[in-house]
Amino acid sequence: MAGEGLDAALVTARARYPQAAQVVEDLAPTLLRGQLERLLATRGEDFWAEAERLVGYAQSLGGTPADSLLEYTVAYLKEQVRFVATGEYSNSDFETARAQVYDNADVMERFYLEGLLLTHAFWPIHFDIHRFFIEEFVSRVGDLGQGVEVGFGHGLYLLDVLSQRSRTQARGYDISNFSLDYAGRLLRHAGIGEERFQLGLTDVREGVPGEDACYDWAIFAEILEHIPDPQAALHELHRVLKPGCPLFATTVMNSNALDHLYLYREVGEVVAQLEEAGFEVVAQRLLRVADYGLDSRDPSEDVALVCIHRGAAGSQVAPAGDSGD
Ligand SMILES: C[S@@+](CC[C@H](N)C(=O)[O-])C[C@H]1O[C@@H](n2cnc3c(N)ncnc32)[C@H](O)[C@@H]1O
Numbered sequence: 001m002a003g004e005g006l007d008a009a010l011v012t013a014r015a016r017y018p019q020a021a022q023v024v025e026d027l028a029p030t031l032l033r034g035q036l037e038r039l040l041a042t043r044g045e046d047f048w049a050e051a052e053r054l055v056g057y058a059q060s061l062g063g064t065p066a067d068s069l070l071e072y073t074v075a076y077l078k079e080q081v082r083f084v085a086t087g088e089y090s091n092s093d094f095e096t097a098r099a100q101v102y103d104n105a106d107v108m109e110r111f112y113l114e115g116l117l118l119t120h121a122f123w124p125i126h127f128d129i130h131r132f133f134i135e136e137f138v139s140r141v142g143d144l145g146q147g148v149e150v151g152f153g154h155g156l157y158l159l160d161v162l163s164q165r166s167r168t169q170a171r172g173y174d175i176s177n178f179s180l181d182y183a184g185r186l187l188r189h190a191g192i193g194e195e196r197f198q199l200g201l202t203d204v205r206e207g208v209p210g211e212d213a214c215y216d217w218a219i220f221a222e223i224l225e226h227i228p229d230p231q232a233a234l235h236e237l238h239r240v241l242k243p244g245c246p247l248f249a250t251t252v253m254n255s256n257a258l259d260h261l262y263l264y265r266e267v268g269e270v271v272a273q274l275e276e277a278g279f280e281v282v283a284q285r286l287l288r289v290a291d292y293g294l295d296s297r298d299p300s301e302d303v304a305l306v307c308i309h310r311g312a313a314g315s316q317v318a319p320a321g322d323s324g325d
Contacts, residue, residue, distance in 0.1 A: 006033065009040045013048055019059060020051035020121075026066035032073060032122070038293060039124055050130075051121040054156075061185050063114040069122055072115025076257055080300060083256035089263050090256055094205070094228055097259040098175065108178035116222075117154035117186075125287045129250055129304045133157065134164070136283040136306045137219075137248040143167045145216030148240065150174070150204050150233070151223030155183025157248070161217070162192050168216070169195075173202035173209060204233045210240040217246050224251040224270070225260045234277035238309060247279055247307045255289075255300035267303050279307035 006028060013021040024036055039047045058065040079090050091097055101107050119126040141147065143165045149158050152172040162170055174180060180199050187197055202209055205227060218241050224230040230251075237247060253264045264270055271281055283306040289298040 006037050006040060017048040017052040019055040019065075020048055023051065023055050023066045023069070023118075023122075027070065027122075030070055031077075032070065035124065036122070039122070039127070042124070043127065047121065047127070050127065054118050054121045057186055057189065058114050058118060060189050061114070061182070065114065065118055068111040068114040069118040070115075071111040072119065073123075075111075079256040079258060079260075080298065083254065084298065089260050091258060092261055094261060097226065097261065101259040102176035102178070105178065108176060108182075113154045113178060113182045117156055120156055124292050125289070125302050128285070128287055129302060130156075130160075132283075132285045132304045133221075133248055134160065136285075136304075137161075137217075137246060138164050140246040140306065141165050141168060141217045145169070146171065146214070147217035147219070148173070148208065148210065148215045149219035149221075150202065150208055150237070151220065151226070152183050152199070153179050153222070155179075155186045157219050157221055158183060158197065159187055159190050159192065161219070162187070162196055163190065170197045171210070171215075172197060172199040173204070174199070175201065175203050177201065204236065205229065208233075208236040208240050212239055213242045215241050215245070217241075217248075219248045221248065221250045222252070224249065224273075225255075225262050225264065228261055230262055231273050231277065234273055234279070238278045241309045243309050243311050245309050246282075247309065248305070249274065249307065250302060250304045253299075253301040253303070255302070267301065270303055270305070274305065274307050278310055278312060280310045281305050281307050 010021055010025055027036060055065045082090055101112065120130045121127060138161055141161055144167055146169045147161065148171045150173045152158050152174050155172070158170050158172050162168065172183060180201060184199055200209065204223070218237050220237055227233055241247060251264060251270055253266060267286055274281060285304045287302040289300040290296045
């Protein structure tokens with residue numbers, strides 16, 4: 001189906017991917033049309049399969065996928081237009097973001113969690129980040145032990161690591177009761193046994209729950225830019241992760257949202273913070289809006305990284321067999 005026009009692709013897709021096809025049809029007259037055409041042209045069946053899966057989750061959880069995705073996209077674009085004009089993020093105060101977003105049912109329940117979930121199929125950059133997550137991170141997660149995700153939001157990353165590693169267990173922490181509710185429902189709906197995950201409320205500014213070196217993997221996706229002191233959170237993740245174990249992290253540069261506080265201007269700043277906290281970056285993907293043919297004037301970039309805990313923060317672990325003499 002790659003290469004067909006949108007209307008022709010819809011005719012073929014309706015039989016195999018009925019829920020995704022309905023959302024594509026609903027969104028076709030909107031500002032998302034160009035993006036959908038590019039997804040169909042470049043991702044074809046992979047797009048349809050992932051869109052059907054995520055739209056299916058959204059609908060089973062009682063959502064309205066086309067509406068939430070459109071509203072999430074428009075909310076992002078409004079803030080990004082402001083950023084392009086001012087060079088600054090709209091918000092610099094965590095408690096404001098908390099009141100306006102994380103504690104606000106009209107945002108979290110109505111469109112934020114579901115819209116963000118769906119971007120992992122319908123936004124080409126998030127689609128690619130999710131592929132990178134499966135290929136570069138889940139492949140490094142062992143099938144036993146316990147991991148942690150902080151700021152899990154909708155819960156898709158937890159779901160996919162728990163589905164693909166059928167004996168590992170997970171703790172998930174988020175500041176929002178709405179995330180707790182949504183992710184819990186998603187995991188249960190997708191058939192993940194209750195004994196395999198525990199979700200709880202935490203403010204990562206106060207630390208990550210867990211003893212030193214107690215987790216076998218960790219995920220910190222799209223939250224570094226949401227907190228005033230990302231470096232402190234990375235130190236906490238380093239503290240709770242076992243040496244040699246993987247961390248998946250994503251963040252954005254020059255990309256505004258109501259709840260973005262920490263402005264990274266270059267990817268080197270992110271890598272420097274990770275290294276200072278004691279991680280070694282072993283895989284990295286930089287995704288520039290301008291490279292996706294979306295808008296060449298938009299300076300927004302995403303980065304996805306897989307890092308390995310390399311022992312003490314800010315130092316290299318001596319390789320096995322090296323006595324240090
Ligand atoms: C942009 S969403 C990311 C969701 C998901 N990880 C993803 O990548 O799509 C950010 C999430 O971080 C949570 N969050 C924001 N500040 C937090 C804090 N201080 N402590 C814990 N969670 C926080 C929000 O409630 C929200 O669920």
